Amino acid sequence: MMIDERGPFARGLDALSHWKLVFLLTLVSAILGISGASPIYPALEEHVADTLAGDHMIRNAPTLAPADVLDFVKETAPAIAGARAASRWAGLLGIAIQIFLAGGIIGVLGRGPFGFGQLFEPARRNFWHNAKCCLIFLCALFIALSVWVGGGFYARRKMFATSPPDAASHRVSWWVLVVGAFLIYAVLSILYDFARAARRFSPTIGAWRSFRFARAAVAGAWGRAIRIWIAWFVLGGIGWIGLLFAAWLMPAVSLPAVLVNFAVMLAALAARSAARVGEWGSWIAFLEPRARRAAASTVRIRYTVAQAPPPGIQAL
Numbered sequence: 623m624m625i626d627e628r629g630p631f632a633r634g635l636d637a638l639s640h641w642k643l644v645f646l647l648t649l650v651s652a653i654l655g656i657s658g659a660s661p662i663y664p665a666l667e668e669h670v671a672d673t674l675a676g677d678h679m680i681r682n683a684p685t686l687a688p689a690d691v692l693d694f695v696k697e698t699a700p701a702i703a704g705a706r707a708a709s710r711w712a713g714l715l716g717i718a719i720q721i722f723l724a725g726g727i728i729g730v731l732g733r734g735p736f737g738f739g740q741l742f743e744p745a746r747r748n749f750w751h752n753a754k755c756c757l758i759f760l761c762a763l764f765i766a767l768s769v770w771v772g773g774g775f776y777a778r779r780k781m782f783a784t785s786p787p788d789a790a791s792h793r794v795s796w797w798v799l800v801v802g803a804f805l806i807y808a809v810l811s812i813l814y815d816f817a818r819a820a821r822r823f824s825p826t827i828g829a830w831r832s833f834r835f836a837r838a839a840v841a842g843a844w845g846r847a848i849r850i851w852i853a854w855f856v857l858g859g860i861g862w863i864g865l866l867f868a869a870w871l872m873p874a875v876s877l878p879a880v881l882v883n884f885a886v887m888l889a890a891l892a893a894r895s896a897a898r899v900g901e902w903g904s905w906i907a908f909l910e911p912r913a914r915r916a917a918a919s920t921v922r923i924r925y926t927v928a929q930a931p932p933p934g935i936q937a938l
Contacts, residue, residue: 630850630904637731637903638896642738647895650719652888658712661704669694721752727899728822732906748821754829759814766806774799805848808855812840812847815905822906823913839912850904858897865890 628636638644695702725748726741778795785791816836820827827835840847869886873879 628907630846630907631853633732633907634850634854634900634902634904637906638900640731640736640899643727643731643741643899644892644896646741647723647898648888648892650716650723651891651895654712654716654719655891658709659705661708662698662701665694665698665701669698717756721756722746722749724818724902725749725752725821727902728819728906731899731903732910744821747825748818751821751829751832752818755814755817755832758817758829758833759810763807763810766810767803770802770806771799774802808848808851809844812851813837815902816840816909819902819905819909820913823909839909843908843912847908850908851901854897854901854904857900858894861893861897862890865893 722745723741724745726743726745728748729744730736730741774795778792778799782789782791782795813833813836816839817829817832820832820835824835865886869883869890872883872886874883
């Protein structure tokens with residue numbers, strides 16, 4: 623059997639060839655976004671369509687459009703409140719769908735062509751496991767950031783109580799807190815992704831043992847893992863924000879221009895989805911040579927030659 627000796631990042635780029643995954647994630651994001659914004663459509667039709675304010679907005683008139691947008695927000699406050707509420711529910715549904723699809727993505731990436739049936743079966747099987755991993759991740763993130771940020775601001779007040787407001791120490795300490803919070807999020811995100819990916823290598827592993835698997839898998843390679851995470855975070859963020867910014871600045875004064883604007887917004891969603899698929903491809907490539915050792919370290923192997931090994935080890 624031929625062994626792929628490329629690094630995780632190159633394998634992640636190769637995972638982008640699975641256009642069906644990128645399309646599926648983009649489609650889900652678009653449907654949820656449209657659903658969340660739907661309560662505001664009647665207000666847009668009444669206050670913006672075929673009006674002078676609407677003309678200012680679609681042309682991005684630099685001195686008029688901002689004022690028109692603020693007036694629209696004030697006049698249609700109930701509709702905007704309804705859109706915010708709908709967006710919250712759409713966001714929660716989006717999280718649930720992402721948890722569901724992650725199990726399928728983990729199961730099919732790196733194993734050649736696949737159909738949607740092959741994607742949805744492991745997604746269904748691993749949904750509850752991934753939901754428990756998500757709950758553990760959110761609790762750990764809340765506790766870690768609360769301790770870091772709360773303790774950091776308390777320490778700043780004590781240490782710099784007598785310092786002038788414009789002292790450099792205030793800016794430096796603030797950036798230390800920001801960078802530290804970002805690294806905490808990165809570390810816990812890596813552990814969360816590896817805990818979900820553990821089901822690829824040990825199909826019966828539980829949520830707690832999955833995080834032990836994740837910790838063992840990344841031991842000794844934290845620097846490499848964080849570099850991969852940051853690379854995909856930056857690529858996805860630049861593509862997403864850059865395309866959204868381009869769509870925001872683009873005048874849409876005709877039907878072709880409106881279609882182009884809509885296509886750019888879809889491309890922004892596709893860029894974020896592609897970054898997620900590529901990151902999963904990198905994580906699977908990162909874990910493949912380390913998974914057996916990580917799975918073995920999560921259990922204490924106590925069996926004789928006549929006994930069968932534990933299911934998590936046997937699955938490898």
